Amino acid sequence: MSTNTPLAAGPLGGRQPAGSLRRRRPERAQTRIGITFVSGYTLFLLVFGVLPTLYAVYLAFTKANAFVGIDNFVKVFQDYRFLPAVQHVALYIAVWVVSLIILVVLLALIIHAVRVRWLSTSVRFIYYIPGALAGASSVMLWLFVLDPTVSPVSFLLHALGNETFVDTVQLDQLPIVLAIIAFWTGAGGWIVIMYGALNNISTDVMEAARIDGAGPLATAWYIQIPLLRKWIAYMAILSLAAGTQLFVEPRVLSQASRGVVPLDYSVNQLAFLFAFKQNDFNGSAAISLLLLVVALLLSVVFVFRGGLFERD
Template sequence: MFTSVYTLFLLAFGVLPTLYAVFLAFTRNGAFAGVDNFLRVFSDYRFLPAVMHVAAYVVVWLISLLVFVVLLALVVQAIRIRWVSTGVRFLYYVPGALAGAASVMLWLFVLDPSVSPVAWLLHALGSESLVQTVQLDTLPIVLAVIAFWTGAGGWIVIMYGALNNISADILEAARIDGAGAWSTAWFIQIPLLRKWISYMAILSLAAGTQLFVEPRVLSQATHGVVPQDYSLNQLSFLYAFKQADFNGSAAISLLLLVVAVVLSVYFVFRGGLFERE
C-alpha cells in the first residue's frame, strides 16, 4: 500500500518512457534500423565534444561533492553548541530551495564582475566580464560550483544525520584509545558513512549526466559563448526539437542511461549499499 503510488509513477514516468526510448533508438520510420541511429549520432561532430564536456563536469562535480560534503558534515557534527549547529545546517540547506534555473540566474550576477559581490576575486582571476568568466576551458569548474552551491546543503544534512547514528560507544572507545578528531574521522566515521557516500555518489552521478539547465541558461546569457550543444542532453534536445530526429535523440538518451546504470552498479558494489550489517 505504501509503495503502490510510487510504483505507478515509476511505471508511468520511468519504465514506460524508457521502453519507448529503446523502441525509438532501434527503429527508423517505424522499421527496425539496428544500430544505425547510434552510428549516426557517433559520427556527429558535436557528439564527442559533448561527451568530453559532461565527463569533465561530472569528474569535478563528484570529487568536490564527495570531499567537501563529508568534510563539512564532520565539521557541523563536531559543533557542540546546538543553536550554532542548527543555524549552520539551515544556512547550508537554504540554497537547495532554489530551482536549477533560478539558481543559475542568481549566479549570472555572481559571475559578472561588473555587478558581482565578489568582483575583486573575479578581477584577480583575470575576468573582466561574464563572457571571460564562463570560457569553455573553465566552464566545468563554474558549473560544478553552481551545482555544489545548490545541492550540497541537502547532502550535508543527510550526512550529519548519518554521523549522529554512529554509536557513541564506538566513538568513546576511540577516544579512550587516544584517537584524535582526525583519526576518528578517517578510521571510524568515514568508513561507517560508506553506504551513504555511495548513495550520494549514485544520485549525484545521475543528476550530473543530465546536465542541461545550467549551460542552456548560460548560453542565452552569453549570446552563444557557451554553445547550445555543450552537453549531451542539449544535443539530444537539438536532435528532437530542432532537427525533428527523435530516433537520434532517443539513441543519445539511451547511451546516457547505460553509462549511468553501469557507473551506479559500480558504486553500489564498491560502497556495499545493499549489504546487511
C-alpha cells in the first residue's frame, strides 16, 4: 500500500510537497512583519541620522557654499577653548567608563549571588529607578545633593572640604562629580542587563566549577567575567558614545554655579557656542565630525577587543 503526498508546482515548473509551501507561508508572513517593524526605525534613522550626518560633512568642508578643505578643522583646533574642552571630556570619560565597568559588573555579580528571590528583585528595581529620570531632572536633583547646606550627605561633603555648592563643583573635582551623576542615572539599567547575561551562563558550567572546588571569587574571575566580555564591550561602546556628547550636566551646573562651570566646558558645548552664539555652523559641524570619528575609533577598539561579533 502506497501513500501519495500532494504535490504543488515548484518555481521552475517542478513538483514539490504541498507541506513545504505551507511551511514557507508563515516564514514569508514573519518576514513581512519584520520588515514592517524595521521600516519605521529605518525611516527615522535616515531622516534624523544619515541625512543630518551628510549635511554636517558638507558644512564641515565648505564655507559660504564654497569648498575650503580642512580650513574649518584648522580653525577649530586653533581655538583656545578646544584643547581644554577635549581634556575635560577625556578625563570625564576615563573616570566614568572605568568606574561604570567595575561597579556595574561587581554589583551584578553580588545581586546574582543573592539566593533570596524577593530581595534580588527588589534591589534590581531600586537600582533601576534613577534611570527613569531624564538627564536634566537628574541634574536638578543633584543640585541639592551637591549643596553642603541642604544635602543629605552634607557630612561627607564637609569632610571633603566643601562648604558651599561652588566649592563642590570646582573644575578639579568636576570630572568625578559628573561621573557620579552619570553613574547614578545610567548604572541601574546596565546592572539589570548584566544580571540577565549572568543568568544565561550554562548551569552545567557553573556546576562544573563548583565540583572542581572553585569558590565564588574564582568562579566570578575565571568564568563569569570572561563570559560577560561581549556585554561589557557593548556597555563600553554605548557609554563612550554618550560620554562624548556631554552637554546637559555641565550646562545646568554652569547656570546653578553662575559661571564657575564654564559654558565651554565640554566639546559638545563648544559646538553649541560655535553654532548659536558665533553663528558659525561650519565650525560646529567640524567639531561634530571630530566627535563622531573619535567615538567610532574607540568603539572599533572595544568591538574587536571585546569580541562583540564573535560566535560562541
